[in-house]
Amino acid sequence: EVHLVESGGGSVQAGGTLRLSCTASGLTRDVNDMGWYRRRPGYECDWVATITQSLGSKYYNAAVEGRTTISQDKAKATIYLEMRDLRSEDTGVYRCAAGTLYGWCDEKYYWGQGTQVTVSS
Numbered sequence: 001e002v003h004l005v006e007s008g009g010g011s012v013q014a015g016g017t018l019r020l021s022c023t024a025s026g027l028t029r030d031v032n033d034m035g036w037y038r039r040r041p042g043y044e045c046d047w048v049a050t051i052t053q054s055l056g057s058k059y060y061n062a063a064v065e066g067r068t069t070i071s072q073d074k075a076k077a078t079i080y081l082e083m084r085d086l087r088s089e090d091t092g093v094y095r096c097a098a099g100t101l102y103g104w105c106d107e108k109y110y111w112g113q114g115t116q117v118t119v120s121s
Contacts, residue, residue: 002026002110004096009115012086016119020081022096022112027077031110033101034079036070038117040092045105048094051079061103064090086119093117 008020024034035050049070050059058070067085072078083090096112097105 002028002031002098004098004110004112006094006096006112006115009094009117011118011120014087014119014121016086017082017084018086018117020083020094020096020115020117021078022080023076023078024096024098025077027098030100031098034072034096034098035101036079036081036094037097037105038090038092038094039114040089043092046092047101047103047105049081050101083117086117088119088121091117091119 003025004022006022012018033050033052036048037045038048039045048061048064049068051070051072060068069082071080093114094117095114097109099109
């Protein structure tokens with residue numbers, strides 16, 4: 001069974017930086033991608049970024065591209081999301097996902113429990 005555990009959330013002032021981590025266990029062959037999604041107050045679930053397991057290709061939502069970096073350490077079965085120049089609209093619960101990921105949330109993905117990110121202006 002795939003198990004994902006996030007860490008690294010917290011409170012930060014606007015313009016600050018946070019680095020989220022997601023450590024996986026029990027990864028299976030159907031996990032082609034790992035990535036991050038978020039649920040912000042008043043919004044549906046948003047896709048943030050994806051990294052492919054085979055080539056390490058990276059994809060970003062336009063809303064975060066340029067100030068966000070997704071990376072992975074395969075030896076640690078961990079992916080990271082570094083977010084810079086954080087804005088109040090980045091506030092939300094960030095969840096790690098694994099599977100074949102798309103630009104929308106899907107119950108078919110494997111999900112972590114989530115970590116809260118709060119950006120104050």
